[in-house]
Amino acid sequence: xxxxxxxxxxxxxxxxxxxxxxxxxxxxxxxxxxxxxxxxxxxxxxxxxxxxxxxxxxxxxxxxxxxxxxxxxxxxxxxxxxxxxxxxxxxxxxxxxxxxxxxxxxxxxxxxxxxxxxxxxxxxxxxxxxxxxxxxxxxxxxxxxxxxxxxxxxxxxxxxxxxxxxxxxxxxxxxxxxxxxxxxxxxxxxxxxxxxxxxxxxxxxxxxxxxxxxxxxxxxxxxxxxxxxxxxxxxxxxxxxxxxxxxxxxxxxxxxxxxxxxxxxxxxxxxxxxxxxxxxxxxxxxxxxxxxxxxxxxxxxxxxxxxxxxxxxxxxxxxxxxxxxxxxxxxxxxxxxxxxxxxxxxxxxxxxxxxxxxxxxxxxxxxxxxxxxxxxxxxxxxxxxxxxxxxxxxxxxxxxxxxxxxxxxxxxxxxxxxxxxxxxxxxxxxxxxxxxxxxxxxxxxxxxxxxxxxxxxxxxxxxxxxx
RNA sequence: GCGCCUCUAGCUCAAUGGCAGAGCAACGGACUCUUAAUCCGCAGGUUGGGGGUUCGAAUCCCCCGGGGCGCACCA
Numbered sequence: 001x002x003x004x005x006x007x008x009x010x011x012x013x014x015x016x017x018x019x020x021x022x023x024x025x026x027x028x029x030x031x032x033x034x035x036x037x038x039x040x041x042x043x044x045x046x047x048x049x050x051x052x053x054x055x056x057x058x059x060x061x062x063x064x065x066x067x068x069x070x071x072x073x074x075x076x077x078x079x080x081x082x083x084x085x086x087x088x089x090x091x092x093x094x095x096x097x098x099x100x101x102x103x104x105x106x107x108x109x110x111x112x113x114x115x116x117x118x119x120x121x122x123x124x125x126x127x128x129x130x131x132x133x134x135x136x137x138x139x140x141x142x143x144x145x146x147x148x149x150x151x152x153x154x155x156x157x158x159x160x161x162x163x164x165x166x167x168x169x170x171x172x173x174x175x176x177x178x179x180x181x182x183x184x185x186x187x188x189x190x191x192x193x194x195x196x197x198x199x200x201x202x203x204x205x206x207x208x209x210x211x212x213x214x215x216x217x218x219x220x221x222x223x224x225x226x227x228x229x230x231x232x233x234x235x236x237x238x239x240x241x242x243x244x245x246x247x248x249x250x251x252x253x254x255x256x257x258x259x260x261x262x263x264x265x266x267x268x269x270x271x272x273x274x275x276x277x278x279x280x281x282x283x284x285x286x287x288x289x290x291x292x293x294x295x296x297x298x299x300x301x302x303x304x305x306x307x308x309x310x311x312x313x314x315x316x317x318x319x320x321x322x323x324x325x326x327x328x329x330x331x332x333x334x335x336x337x338x339x340x341x342x343x344x345x346x347x348x349x350x351x352x353x354x355x356x357x358x359x360x361x362x363x364x365x366x367x368x369x370x371x372x373x374x375x376x377x378x379x380x381x382x383x384x385x386x387x388x389x390x391x392x393x394x395x396x397x398x399x400x401x402x403x404x405x406x407x408x409x410x411x412x413x414x415x416x417x418x419x420x421x422x423x424x425x426x427x428x429x430x431x432x433x434x435x436x437x438x439x440x441x442x443x444x445x446x447x448x449x450x451x452x453x454x455x456x457x458x459x460x461x462x463x464x465x466x467x
Numbered sequence: 468g469c470g471c472c473u474c475u476a477g478c479u480c481a482a483u484g485g486c487a488g489a490g491c492a493a494c495g496g497a498c499u500c501u502u503a504a505u506c507c508g509c510a511g512g513u514u515g516g517g518g519g520u521u522c523g524a525a526u527c528c529c530c531c532g533g534g535g536c537g538c539a540c541c542a
Contacts, residue, residue, distance in 0.1 A: 027500090046505090047498035066499070081492065095500050115492050117478035120503045124479075127534045139478090183541070228541050229468085238542070384542060415541085440542050454542095466533070 004109055008086040011035050015058035017091060018099060026097035035088035036061060036101055037109060039138065042119060045077035051100075052079060054087070063087050064100035071105045081119060082112025082138070130461055146456050149268055150445045154221060156267055157241065157441075160260065166217045166243060171206035173199060173223070179423065180204030180362070182405075182415040183226040186236075199225035204362065204436065207244050208391060209426045211434050219243035221441065232453040233383065236462050239441040244391070248435040250374045253388040254351050257378050257437060258285040261349075261385070261444065268448050276381045276450055279347070287349040287378070292338050295352060299342040306330045306356050306371040313337060327411060331356025331371065348379040355389075361401040361417055363389035381447055388437035395427035 012020075012034040021030060038056035040063075045051075048067035053060055063085075067073040070089075079085065087106040094100055117123040122139035129136040129143070136143045158168065176195070178185035180202030190197050203220050210218050225237050245252070262272040262283045272284040290298075293305040300320075304313065313333035314324050322340040324333070334356055346352070353376035357365050363373035378386030392398050402419040409416035445457040455461035 042501095042503075044501045044504050045498085046501060049499045049501075051501045051504085053502080062502080064500080068499090094502095096502075098500085098502070100500095115477050118480095118491050118503095119478090120491070121479045125474095125534085127474090128478090130534095135478095181542085224542090226541070229539075231541085232536080234541060240542080387542080438542085443542070464533070 004111075005086075005107060008037050008107065008109055009035060010037050010086070013056050013058040014038070014054070014061040017061050017101075018059065021091050021093070021099060024091075024093040024099065026093055027095045029092040029102070030090060032091045033089065034091055034101060035086060036063075037086040038084065039112075040079050040081060040083045040085055043077075043079050043081065048073070050077040051094075051098075052076075052085075054085070054101075062094070062098045062100040063103050063106070064092065064094060064098075065103045065106075070103045075108075076103065076106055079108075080112055080115070082114075082116045083108060084110035084112075127463075130455055131463060131466070133459055143456070146445070146449045146451060147459055149449050150441075150457055153264055153268060153445055153448065154441065156264055157221065157260070160263060161219050161243065164217070166219045166245075167215055169207070169210055169215065169218050169220055170222070171200075171203045171210070171220060173225075175200050177418050177420050177422075179417055179420050181224075181226075182361075182417060184228060184414050186225050186227045201226050202240065202438065203242050204438070205420060205423045207242055208431060208434065208436065209423065211244050211246055212426045212429050212431050216246035216432075217244070230462060232455075233443070233446075235442065235454050235458055238454070238458075241439040241441055242437065244434055244436045246432045246434045249390040249433065250353070250376055250388055250435055253435045253437045254287070254289065254353075254376060254378075255285070257386045257388065257439065258283075258287045258349070258351075260439075261378075261380070264444070265448060274448070274450075276447055277452060279381075281347070281349070281381055281447075283349055283380070287351055289351045289353060289376075291354040292334065292342075292352055292356075293354065295342050295346070295350075296334070296338050299345060300337075304334060304337060306334055306358075306369075308334070327408070329358050331358025335359045343379070344382070346379045347382050350379050351376045352379055358404075360389065361405050362392055362398075364392045364394075365397070383443055384440075385443055385447070386437060386439045388435065391431065391434040391436050393427065393431040393433065395424055398427055399424055 036054060038054040040052050041055045042053040050065040052063040054063050065073055065076045070076055085106055086109050087101055087103045089102045089104040092100055092102045116135055116138050123129060123135055174197040176197060178198040178201050183201045185198040185201050188197050202224055203222060207218055207220060219241060221241050223237050224240050228234065262285055265272045265274055265283045273282045275281060296304045310330050313330055317333055317337045318324050320337060320340040322336050354366060354372045355375040357371055357373040360373035360375045363375040366372035366374050373389060375389035377384050402417060405417040406419050409418060442454050442457050446454060449457060451457060
């Protein structure tokens with residue numbers, strides 16, 4: 001291993017140099033001495049001259065070496081693609097007009113022992129791209145831009161929510177009872193306590209306990225884990241934003257979510273009228289609001305609701321090619337019918353509201369119809385992006401809902417919830433009227449980065465281990 | 468979990484039953500304004516792994532493994 005320095009003092013980066021000296025004329029030289037560092041992307045040795053393209057986190061700048069001016073010119077001309085170097089010299093523009101650092105001294109900062117692939121075609125093998133993200137990021141500018149956009153998005157979200165008076169909090173990832181969503185959990189074991197714990201499938205219940213505790217506007221951005229299949233839209237660990245606001249209801253959160261998403265689109269894409277997958281998508285508020293019943297009627301041509309006779313719902317679901325189970329009530333049947341006939345065709349943005357209470361065990365019953373919940377999903381680009389509701393605050397009703405879930409669980413539904421006594425006790429201390437919202441950060445990034453695969457927006461997506 | 472497709476040099480790809488190849492990278496050399504520099508030279512392989520059919524297999528068949536897409540499940 002070649003000995004390399006422990007530190008290197010930089011005075012400029014590529015973007016800074018372009019900002020400062022971009023206007024130089026071809027062949028013009030300055031007395032501005034800078035030191036830069038980065039990875040060598042291309043080398044063009046030419047006798048007693050040599051040019052190298054240096055990339056740092058901010059962009060690219062050319063290194064220009066001359067045997068007359070450059071220390072160890074021969075070594076410089078032999079740099080390999082991928083080597084990291086630090087270089088110092090004056091800023092000039094070559095006769096051909098390329099902004100360059102005319103290298104006086106340089107030092108190898110890391111040797112690239114492995115070559116990074118074809119300098120023109122890069123690395124396109126999907127497996128390499130995701131197993132060796134460091135190679136992908138080096139080779140593919142688009143990959144770097146997507147992760148950059150993700151970082152900026154999360155930062156903007158935090159700033160915006162803090163501006164609205166929300167408090168960022170952290171709640172446990174290890175849960176004694178998986179709750180807050182219906183999904184199969186990952187199980188782990190704590191040795192000292194000799195007890196199984198579950199990686200959280202949602203932070204929801206803990207966040208509402210913080211509201212009970214008096215934090216009236218809270219949010220958490222964090223990883224949740226669901227032990228389910230992988231797909232272009234599903235990774236076993238993904239990032240959720242959940243936020244809760246006391247004294248607000250689900251209508252307030254429709255406004256909040258459309259404002260939030262369109263703000264992010266404007267900040268990150270320059271417009272709220274974006275395209276996704278080649279298809280136009282106008283995120284400008286207000287988004288369409290429609291009930292599940294209305295949308296199912298639109299899609300199927302016949303009215304359907306939680307009050308439609310169960311036999312008719314069963315028949316229509318079966319006709320649509322859906323599975324029908326005997327223990328499903330009208331709410332579950334309507335939801336299945338909606339998912340089978342309606343959801344896939346929605347492009348959005350649209351808020352689908354008035355979910356059946358039967359399939360919304362943590363949502364408050366609708367003020368006009370107790371069979372419905374004050375719950376909506378925000379469908380954007382054909383996918384569920386947001387799920388929100390007026391929170392169920394009544395501990396007795398919550399206990400009954402948990403018990404119905406536990407019964408479904410006992411009947412074999414592995415995703416149904418269990419009775420969470422800690423949460424019920426918290427509700428007994430009093431949860432004020434509260435609105436809650438969950439938003440999939442990965443999907444939001446996919447939307448604004450216009451990527452079709454969730455793996456593009458996760459630095460290290462879950463892969464089967466190599467053997 | 469099931470179905471279809473796919474895996475050849477470090478990277479990007481050829482070779483469809485008959486001698487495993489090219490470009491780039493790497494390595495050696497020439498070149499004082501290059502931009503995927505150019506030019507000359509050299510080297511690089513258990514064709515994902517194992518088995519089978521065949522005179523002969525990267526190519527056909529079977530098993531295993533990785534990956535992609537679809538379905539199922541879900542956000």
